[in-house]
Amino acid sequence: MTLPHLADPAGRYRTMRLIRGFEELALEWVRAGHVVGGTHPYIGQEAVAVGVCAALDPADRITSTHRGHGHVLAKGADPGRLLAELAGRTNGLNRGRGGSMHAADLALGILGANGMVGAGAPIAVGAAWASVRLGEPRVAVSFFGDGALNQGVLLESLNLASIWRAPAVFVCENNGYATTLPASAGVGGSAVGRAAAFGIPAVTVDGMDVEAVRRAAEEAVERARTGGGPSFLECLTYRYEAHHTMERRFKLAYRSAEEVAAWRARDPLTAAAAALPDAAALDAEAARLLEEAAEFALAGPHPDPAGAADHLYATALEGTAG
């Protein structure tokens, strides 16, 4: 059973709109001080999260990145609880203990956004391998950026997945930059070349086209499900906003206005809306969901400082005073 909210083009568009709206709201909330620590905005990359998750079942799993809101929402996390998490409330996904970079919902197979670049890949490989061992083959997708291509652990993970034939899908969101370092200056060879070197089928797709991403992801997921082992997807995309909301302070100039404008002209939402008869109604639905989310998040209580160390261990420890 595929994820019901992504089962058709309308659902996929609505989810992309929800992610876009969520990210815009998060930017506002950073400015308003409701969200501390800032965020890494996902605006512009929505087609990747939605296209890939459209190929997944509810039981499948994902690992995500510092720029993870889109993946978490696409996999089906409640936007109110994600927003509450960004605001550090007890009704957040992680009870206010994780924040933007660690949002997780294990019941939905979301094994966590991750603040360490590349760290999610081996975790996904392990989850994929374990699911086969446990007799419930679930696919595990790892999202990561072009910057992660240069983390050794990612290369180790490609090899492990390959020799184990793990039902894993590696999704590289190549948005052209690792913070300010252009991929052209940071990535020797190519993303797909790395995967191919480990014997992993790898393709590059237009990451601004949600249906193209979905088709490629379906092929990869199908391969994983039928024992064909891992696949690698490079999605060419772009982030419209700063790397992190703090970047505004420094007025960094590493991309030209023309470059940003050229990518914006290929906006994944505009393109997807053009193919739908009722995009405006879907926009309204997404807006309503966000209103409810905001209300839910702001109504959430702040955590009690007396419980600041709660959940540090799965099993309680005695006598560990601070």
Place this chain on the structure above:
Amino acid sequence: MTLLSYPKALNRALADALADDPAVCVLGEDVGAGLAGLTLGLQQRFGADRVVDTPLSEQAFTSAAIGAALVGMRPVIELQIPSLLYLVLEQLANQAHKFSLMTGGQARVPLTVVVPGSGSRSGWAGQHSDHPYSLFAHIGMKTLVPATPGDAYGLLASAIRDDDPVVLFAPAGALAVREDVTAPLVPVPIGRARVHRPGTDVTLVAVGHLVHDALAVAEELAPEISVEVLDPRTLYPLDRAALTASLARTGRLVVADDSNRTSGLAAELLATAAESGRLSAPPLRVTRPDGTVLPFAPALDRALQPSRDALREAVLTAVK
């Protein structure tokens, strides 16, 4: 009398855990052949998909074990040498240890890391002789250093059953120890110290292989001095109550800790003793020097580790 060796005890704990629980698996380099002794025969018995030979990719297989743990398995990974722990600090300190809190209690990571042959193996020089248990206690990972075969069995059994990540150091200096195990092997609770020898004049806390040196020194001094030998066994969580109770009997403390001096485990034990208000004399510690890197030549290697002579001197000074 049945004599059980330390590696065989670990081997038995692994075998029992694999037999008891299908979620248990072992991953590591050369575990199929059983290079370190711990996994001898296990792959033949339990299969290559449960006792998994990994490529030399410590970071990936450590994190893969974390991923497997997150979804319901109880993986044990074997790291061939203690210095590999530095390669996987990201995976252990940043991922495994932090998952439970960061997810607000949604995730548990029942991962066990076993490091056989930790500390000096004589002649293995700078990059193979560290004993970094203090580092993991500092991070707050459950950190175990069994001194005897029985404790090695019992602590590994508990580690595998524990729902949190645990690091178990098997000191090279203790691997040759054999123990009469006519009594059944049982799990040893994490966080409980063991009094190996009761005494009234001074508490000698020793960790890992140093327990055996401490017992020898206590025996030697027995006619004049009554030395209580206390082994914390688990360095984190530390059995502070056992230490305080021992100091209530003796009022004096010497700590033997085969890790580096500054911010090491011995410092923590001295601080705990000072806070307990039970000390009637200044406490002493016998450790490796600050920032130790063990040199190759045997005489140099030994010169930087806590020796039996240094222990004896410290005990004599403490009771003066």
